[in-house]
Amino acid sequence: MNDDRIEPAEAAIRESLLQHKAELEKRVRIIHEHARDPLDADSSEQAAQLGNVAVVTALETEAKEELAAIDAALQRLAAGTYGDCISCGEPISTERLKARPASLECLDCAELRQAR
Ligand SMILES: [Zn+2]
Numbered sequence: 001m002n003d004d005r006i007e008p009a010e011a012a013i014r015e016s017l018l019q020h021k022a023e024l025e026k027r028v029r030i031i032h033e034h035a036r037d038p039l040d041a042d043s044s045e046q047a048a049q050l051g052n053v054a055v056v057t058a059l060e061t062e063a064k065e066e067l068a069a070i071d072a073a074l075q076r077l078a079a080g081t082y083g084d085c086i087s088c089g090e091p092i093s094t095e096r097l098k099a100r101p102a103s104l105e106c107l108d109c110a111e112l113r114q115a116r
Pocket residue numbers: 085086087088089090105106107108109110
């Protein structure tokens with residue numbers, strides 16, 4: 001195996017992961033700022049805002065899960081195991097990694113997990 005060959009690609013992947021991470025961290029900050037807004041006294045407004053809280057919580061959970069996946073991908077990049085599926089060990093397709101650089105599973109395993 002010639003590891004040097006894949007180094008420029010690794011640098012690009014790391015760069016795009018870090019960029020995505022920064023965007024997500026910014027998004028979580030914005031979500032927190034909105035979540036701090038006091039509820040309006042008007043009941044219909046309150047209901048709408050409580051609905052927003054649920055959406056905000058879902059968005060935050062999603063962003064945090066993605067952040068965790070990015071951190072895991074960065075660690076795997078450093079360890080040299082990036083691009084291998086964490087479930088079956090097969091290489092994840094290049095198209096999938098391009099679309100979602102933080103992917104930890106191949107498409108087959110991700111679909112199986114979602115179907116559970
Ligand atoms: Zn797999």
